[in-house]
Amino acid sequence: MVVVRVLVGLSLLLVGFPRDARALPAFARRFNLACGACHSAVPRLNAFGEAFHENGFKPPGTMEVPLPATWQDAVKETMAVWTRGEFFEHSDYGSGPTPRQGFAVPEHASVYVAGPLTTSTSVFLELENTVHETDINKHGDFVNSDTGGAQKAFLMIDLPMLFGLHGGHSMAHMDHMNMDPDHPMDMEMGMATMGDGLVGHGPMVMIGRVDPSTNFSYAVDRQLFHDVPADTSEAVGSGKTAAGGMLLRMPLQPYAFGAKFFGIFKRGDHTLLPTEPALYHTEAAPGVDFHGRLFASKLLYQFGFTSDAAPEFLDRFHTFVPYTMLRYDFGDQDGLNGSVSVLGNFGRNVYKVFYLKPTPLPPILPGTVQPRHTPPPPPGRGFVNAVQDLDVWREGIGGNLRRGPWDMYAAYMYDQVFDVPDRLAGRFERRGQGLTAEVDYRLTHSLVPSLRYDWMKAGGFKSDVIFEPGPRQSQVLHMQMRWYVFEGDNLAKVPVPALLALSVRDSVNLTPGGSEPFGAWRNGVFLGFDLAF
Amino acid sequence: MRAVAALMLVLMVTRLAAADQATAVYNHACSWCHGKDGRGDGPAAFSINKYRSPRPRDFTRGRFKLRSTPSGQLPTDDDLLRTVERGIPRYMPSFKGLTAGERRQAVEALKRFFPGFESAHPTPVTIPEAPALDADAAVRGRRVYEDAGCAACHGDRGRGDGGSAAALRDDVGLPIRPADFRFPRLFKGGSEPADLYRTLVTGMDGTPMPSYASAIDDPRALWDLIAYVRSLKRR
Numbered sequence: 001m002v003v004v005r006v007l008v009g010l011s012l013l014l015v016g017f018p019r020d021a022r023a024l025p026a027f028a029r030r031f032n033l034a035c036g037a038c039h040s041a042v043p044r045l046n047a048f049g050e051a052f053h054e055n056g057f058k059p060p061g062t063m064e065v066p067l068p069a070t071w072q073d074a075v076k077e078t079m080a081v082w083t084r085g086e087f088f089e090h091s092d093y094g095s096g097p098t099p100r101q102g103f104a105v106p107e108h109a110s111v112y113v114a115g116p117l118t119t120s121t122s123v124f125l126e127l128e129n130t131v132h133e134t135d136i137n138k139h140g141d142f143v144n145s146d147t148g149g150a151q152k153a154f155l156m157i158d159l160p161m162l163f164g165l166h167g168g169h170s171m172a173h174m175d176h177m178n179m180d181p182d183h184p185m186d187m188e189m190g191m192a193t194m195g196d197g198l199v200g201h202g203p204m205v206m207i208g209r210v211d212p213s214t215n216f217s218y219a220v221d222r223q224l225f226h227d228v229p230a231d232t233s234e235a236v237g238s239g240k241t242a243a244g245g246m247l248l249r250m251p252l253q254p255y256a257f258g259a260k261f262f263g264i265f266k267r268g269d270h271t272l273l274p275t276e277p278a279l280y281h282t283e284a285a286p287g288v289d290f291h292g293r294l295f296a297s298k299l300l301y302q303f304g305f306t307s308d309a310a311p312e313f314l315d316r317f318h319t320f321v322p323y324t325m326l327r328y329d330f331g332d333q334d335g336l337n338g339s340v341s342v343l344g345n346f347g348r349n350v351y352k353v354f355y356l357k358p359t360p361l362p363p364i365l366p367g368t369v370q371p372r373h374t375p376p377p378p379p380g381r382g383f384v385n386a387v388q389d390l391d392v393w394r395e396g397i398g399g400n401l402r403r404g405p406w407d408m409y410a411a412y413m414y415d416q417v418f419d420v421p422d423r424l425a426g427r428f429e430r431r432g433q434g435l436t437a438e439v440d441y442r443l444t445h446s447l448v449p450s451l452r453y454d455w456m457k458a459g460g461f462k463s464d465v466i467f468e469p470g471p472r473q474s475q476v477l478h479m480q481m482r483w484y485v486f487e488g489d490n491l492a493k494v495p496v497p498a499l500l501a502l503s504v505r506d507s508v509n510l511t512p513g514g515s516e517p518f519g520a521w522r523n524g525v526f527l528g529f530d531l532a533f
Numbered sequence: 534m535r536a537v538a539a540l541m542l543v544l545m546v547t548r549l550a551a552a553d554q555a556t557a558v559y560n561h562a563c564s565w566c567h568g569k570d571g572r573g574d575g576p577a578a579f580s581i582n583k584y585r586s587p588r589p590r591d592f593t594r595g596r597f598k599l600r601s602t603p604s605g606q607l608p609t610d611d612d613l614l615r616t617v618e619r620g621i622p623r624y625m626p627s628f629k630g631l632t633a634g635e636r637r638q639a640v641e642a643l644k645r646f647f648p649g650f651e652s653a654h655p656t657p658v659t660i661p662e663a664p665a666l667d668a669d670a671a672v673r674g675r676r677v678y679e680d681a682g683c684a685a686c687h688g689d690r691g692r693g694d695g696g697s698a699a700a701l702r703d704d705v706g707l708p709i710r711p712a713d714f715r716f717p718r719l720f721k722g723g724s725e726p727a728d729l730y731r732t733l734v735t736g737m738d739g740t741p742m743p744s745y746a747s748a749i750d751d752p753r754a755l756w757d758l759i760a761y762v763r764s765l766k767r768r
Contacts, residue, residue: 032718034623040580048565048577061562062630201561297561332569337576404579445583488623 025080025499025532026114027057028488030068035487035499040407041440041448042487042499042530043222047329047337047402053214054291054300056122056156056204057115063161065116082532083109086228091249091524105131106529107229110151120161126152126284130229152284154208202292206304211284213257215291215302217327217341217398218411220257220281224440224450225478225505226528228252230273249522250275252507255454255474256396256411257281260432262472262517263461264390264417265352272351274432274458279394280323280345281413282306287321300327300339318389320348338401343413345394353390356383357423391418405442410435417459424461429472432459446485452478458518473511474518480505498533558635559642562628567592571646586702586709586740587624587721592646596704598737599722601657604744607647609655613640622719658734661752663726666760674761677754681745686711691765704739711742714765729759 028035035042038049045053051060058065068074085106109129116122128151206212213220231249250273259278266272277283287306294301302325323345331337359382396413415432438452458472485500506525513519560569568575571592578589590597599616600608617636620627628636644650664670678684678691686701688694691714703709717724722732733755736744749755 031626032620032622033626034582036580036582037577037624037626040577046577046580047575051565058630059562059626059628060565061558061635062628064630332564332576333572334568334574334576334578402576405583442579442583445585 025082026076026078026112027052030065030077030115031059040402041224041442041482042484042501042532044224044407044440045219045222050215054201054204054293056158057124058122063119063158067117078113078115080112080114080532081110082112082530084528084530085226086526086528088527089228089524091231091522107131107226120158122156124152124154124156125150150209152209152211154206154210157205157207159203159205201297203290204292206289206291209284209286210289210304210306211282212287212289212302212304212306212323212325213281213283215300215327215341216280216325216343216411217339217400218254218256218409218436218438220254220277221283223254224438224448224482224503225252225452225480226503226526228524228526231522249524250517252476252478252524253277254411254434254436254452255456255476256398256413256434256436258434258456259351260413260415260434260456260458261351261417261460262458263353263428265354266350274456274460279321279347279350279392279415280306280325280343285321298329300329301325302327318349321350322346334402334404336401336403338399340400341398343394343396343398347392347394349389350392351390351417353388353420353424353428355386355388355421355424357386357421358382359384386421386423388419388421390420392416393418407440407442408438410437415459427462429459429462433457446483448482448484450478450480450482452480454478456518472516472518474521475510476507476521477510478505478507499530501530503528503530555638555642555645558631558638562631562635563639563643566625567643571643581624582707584707586705586707587621588705588707589625591705592643594739595647595649596739598739600655600735600738601660601731602655602735603658603746604736604738607650607653607655609657610637610640610644612655612657613643619723621721624721658731658746660727660730660734663730663759664753664756666726666756666763668764670757670760671764672761673754674757674759674764677749677758678761681749681758683758686741687714691715691762701741703741709740714762715767717763717766724763726756726759726763729762730755733758 027033027038031037036046038045038052040046040049048060052058054060055062068077083106085108086104087106088101088103090101107130111127112125114122114124114126127149129148211221214222228249228251230251253275254277255275257277258275259272260274261272262274264272272278285306287304289302289304291300291302291304293299303323305320305322307319307321323343325341325343327339327341329337329339392415394413394415396411398409398411400407400409402408412435413433415434417430420428420430433456435455436452438450440448440450442448454474454476456474458474460472462472480503482501482503485502487499487501504525504527506523508523509519509521511518512521512523564575565577566575566581566589567573568578568589573589573591575589582588587598595607597608597612599621600606600612602608602612614636616625617628617631617639628639631639683691684695685697686693686695688698688711693711693713695711698711699708701709701711712720720728720732722728722737732742733749734744734746736742736746745755749758
């Protein structure tokens, strides 16, 4: 944490006061672009931004990017700082305890170091500090803490470039194009050119703590609606860990990408709340990812694996989370363009479930007289805590449709868990579904109203020590207005390169009632901001 | 492991030679913004500047801002190549990361969208050698600036806030902002003296910026004006 704070401070000093202001964070500064070149609305990517990302943080088709000339340029052109979150909240129950409102510290602060290093290799590092992260341990105690560290940290490598198997051009084209035959090297370092057949870009490999969902039609970590962490009642106390209290609010995150099960635990013995992103849709996890394009760039393929939902290092060796994703891009004009993605994702041993099972019978020692028949268990034998690893399978579809100022996207995910203990038959639903759909509209150059709908039919325990019984279905409607005060596109107005966006949103529980966690989910009005430079 | 290696091999080997390399380069590098048909309506086009100019160029109209040729003429290949290599600050990245051959192929591809290129013989204007652009020249240039009416759009202090700035539109009706001379790094046509000279004599077709080739026919006055504009850079 100290390291992150020192880096943030250092970056403020180094990046915040450049002599000659240019554009926005690292990539924008390096390529002298405004945000709109890559983003339809920060942080949502447009088609160019997606291609920029796929190409290892370089303009599509390009390979060579000169390294910054001086260390000052290296800082300006590879480092960025981003802080975001809600600074004011007013929320209340559908019925019940007192409303709450007040100002708060923004949840997230990140320092980025990113950019191409060589023709074949790029780096991406994000150090994040998150305050007031709420978790629940296996005893049902709330754990409120600050977290941080390397959120994402990976290398992206263009394998054809690395192995010299890029497309390039034939010498015959030089004659036709009247090109300079004295510089054949130019011809040898060319892009992996696209044609109309079975040719493509990549494969690119990402190694490290990767975010595979960036390639999906609805990227988890590029939301116009901020994530809001889980919230607990005042009874929790001020310590880092406190027993009792109530869960006032599930995390506000897209339901489609949530874990979708009540009463399951990550391998680190902390509850995985149903709305927390999991598997392919975690914001980042250690793994290896391959992606590239085929069929005249229309088809993006992706496969790889992570070790998801395993916060304790040694646990990673027990989990294996392979996935594969195909994305088809359609349209090539502003009139209409978009993509459809399908996903298959298996998680081996990624979840745990705790339950009670009968105390095992005492072992029969060698040499003792074997009874002729199995005796009944002794009376009052009792139960012991037991734990079972669960596998999970996720399948889903996502789509994205853009037309001029419109940007619409949706995702539906269906999760199933396996290896549920027989003891839990009838008490544990092993299927969950989630749907998230969103519409954004560029009303003016600076204003973006958005509407998001979330639906989840959760599985897991139908009742347990943490959550009371009740319907495991939820619908939430979010309305938001986001104002881009500046986006690095008017240096006369804002001489320091920066992004500032303010947002006001209202999240409404469409299925209120009762005290179970979905029904008691609190309506909220939030004021948030994004500041980056 | 073998299966993964085989899959990687298949994915790499499937890179067949494109039938038309120029189109392939264009589609891969340019079409995101300029569109497959060159109409400036690629899938990322709208978000470049939303409801304002500049938006990606519509190559089918045959009007180009960044040229070395007189107003109304098509640009030379070198003009187009210069834009591809330099990019346009804030709106288009430099594509120097393409090879020299690929950059020329991109130029070849975009010219196909306007048939006029086939018969055109664009001739660049002559840019004389720059004299010393010193403080005296800047003082003289201030008078040229006033006489030529530059302040109407660029403002008295060159901040792009002249009286008519708010009402300016480009040739497709989008609001357009005059250049702010405090930030030469953002000049679309380049900020070197020769770049400014070229912009002044050729104008920027499709925008309210006219050619001053006939209005200021003395090259020395143009250089003085350039000295003044350069003196406005924020230090």
